[in-house]
Amino acid sequence: MALDKVGIAKRIAQELRDGWYVNLGIGIPTLVANFVPQDITVEFQSENGILGMGPFPFDGEEDADLINAGKQTVTLMPGASIFDSATSFAMIRGQHVQLTVLGAMEVSQDGDIANWKIPGRMVKGMGGAMDLVASAENIIVAMMHTNKKGESKLLPSCSLPLTGVGCVTRIITNLAALEIKNGAFHLLERAPGVSVEEIKAATAGELVVPENVPEMKID
Amino acid sequence: MAINKVVAGAQEATTGIEDGMTLMLGGFGLCGIPENCIAEMVKMNVTGITCISNNAGVDDFGLGLLLQKKQIKKMVSSYVGENDEFERQMLSGELEVDLIPQGSLAERCRAGGAGIPAFFTPAGYGTEIAEGKEVREFNGKPHILESALTADFAIVKAWKGDTAGNLVFKATARNFNPMMAMAGKITIAEVEELVEEGELDPNTIHTPGIFVQRIFQGTGYEKRIEQRTVRQKG
Numbered sequence: 044m045a046l047d048k049v050g051i052a053k054r055i056a057q058e059l060r061d062g063w064y065v066n067l068g069i070g071i072p073t074l075v076a077n078f079v080p081q082d083i084t085v086e087f088q089s090e091n092g093i094l095g096m097g098p099f100p101f102d103g104e105e106d107a108d109l110i111n112a113g114k115q116t117v118t119l120m121p122g123a124s125i126f127d128s129a130t131s132f133a134m135i136r137g138q139h140v141q142l143t144v145l146g147a148m149e150v151s152q153d154g155d156i157a158n159w160k161i162p163g164r165m166v167k168g169m170g171g172a173m174d175l176v177a178s179a180e181n182i183i184v185a186m187m188h189t190n191k192k193g194e195s196k197l198l199p200s201c202s203l204p205l206t207g208v209g210c211v212t213r214i215i216t217n218l219a220a221l222e223i224k225n226g227a228f229h230l231l232e233r234a235p236g237v238s239v240e241e242i243k244a245a246t247a248g249e250l251v252v253p254e255n256v257p258e259m260k261i262d
Numbered sequence: 263m264a265i266n267k268v269v270a271g272a273q274e275a276t277t278g279i280e281d282g283m284t285l286m287l288g289g290f291g292l293c294g295i296p297e298n299c300i301a302e303m304v305k306m307n308v309t310g311i312t313c314i315s316n317n318a319g320v321d322d323f324g325l326g327l328l329l330q331k332k333q334i335k336k337m338v339s340s341y342v343g344e345n346d347e348f349e350r351q352m353l354s355g356e357l358e359v360d361l362i363p364q365g366s367l368a369e370r371c372r373a374g375g376a377g378i379p380a381f382f383t384p385a386g387y388g389t390e391i392a393e394g395k396e397v398r399e400f401n402g403k404p405h406i407l408e409s410a411l412t413a414d415f416a417i418v419k420a421w422k423g424d425t426a427g428n429l430v431f432k433a434t435a436r437n438f439n440p441m442m443a444m445a446g447k448i449t450i451a452e453v454e455e456l457v458e459e460g461e462l463d464p465n466t467i468h469t470p471g472i473f474v475q476r477i478f479q480g481t482g483y484e485k486r487i488e489q490r491t492v493r494q495k496g
Contacts, residue, residue, distance in 0.1 A: 102492040107485035109433040114291040115491040127440040129372040132365030167343035174365030177384035208388030
């Protein structure tokens with residue numbers, strides 16, 4: 044069966060490594076924080092100025108002065124720090140943050156990403172996404188494999204305005220885990236119960252399929 | 263004795279803000295916004311202003327209050343969702359909008375205050391943001407040239423401030439406030455608590471008083487929460 048949003052978050056959490064600073068985008072990426080493996084330590088960075096972001100506050104303990112980049116009330120972990128927006132993006136641009144996880148509308152087989160603008164619709168802005176994707180060494184995209192119309196979001200080239208070029212290294216979808224290299228999507232794992240044929244059918248870009256494609260292990 | 267920057271209140275602080283000026287306003291969403299000065303500018307009915315601010319408030323709070331009265335000609339921001347009136351004015355062409363990657367916006371303000379006229383950044387390379395901008399490769403990677411931003415007035419909100427204009431921010435209400443304080447020709451700081459010089463520990467000051475020309479203690483802070491998210495105990 045294809046993964047749900049929580050399943051995608053659980054699979055992405057398996058990509059975390061001990062000692063990493065991680066920036067999580069809005070939506071599915073935010074859920075990743077709930078599934079950090081017990082035996083490792085990571086710190087979450089929020090681009091509005093937090094390192095060491097904690098979970099949502101208990102009811103009644105929320106503080107209007109303490110929010111994340113999605114403007115949600117949050118808490119601080121022991122050892123957290125607070126800084127201004129220029130310092131925050133110095134951390135990001137300066138590649139001090141090891142992993143960025145964000146959502147996307149489209150990803151191309153060259154690693155281009157489109158996630159901020161649909162022509163003809165109200166444009167809300169790119170927020171920090173362009174800075175994040177232009178700088179991170181390690182970018183995981185968390186998204187559904189197809190859009191609401193059932194069309195593939197993994198394309199030969201993006202049709203929507205780009206957020207960044209040649210930057211995505213890994214994609215975790217409801218159907219598969221994939222790596223982008225040498226101008227193609229490389230299938231790494233199948234979601235539980237999903238066949239290689241289903242993944243091929245849902246992938247419009249070039250897909251490289253190894254002989255053996257293991258099934259994801261999701262708790 | 264330090265130079266005294268204290269003014270009586272929002273009315274005196276905003277004196278000299280005129281139609282058509284460019285203003286910077288601190289804040290991220292509704293967090294750390296200069297509520298008192300925004301209210302005062304609504305009252306003054308200053309129009310045709312360009313606002314450099316990460317966001318544009320919500321319909322009935324923050325910069326949304328100035329939008330409602332059509333006082334803003336142009337917004338320079340990174341993200342402007344959550345505001346229906348903004349959307350209406352943008353789609354009808356009444357409001358100009360310049361969208362800038364958030365890190366570039368922060369750095370452009372910082373550069374403006376720091377005497378750096380422009381800088382190269384990788385953010386936005388290969389996107390429509392890069393159109394018409396100089397591209398140069400550094401360490402094998404393409405970067406685009408972004409220019410510094412300054413403003414006639416920068417309006418910031420701090421937690422504590424002293425009579426010398428030194429500022430301390432609380433939690434993520436810091437956000438864009440320190441860079442914008444640096445980039446204003448005149449910087450107005452409204453603070454929740456104004457103390458005498460010497461009462462703030464010099465080691466803990468976030469914005470040195472040299473960047474602040476006018477300071478006052480604000481009143482009636484609403485501090486609205488945009489997305490109230492909580493968990494249950496147990």
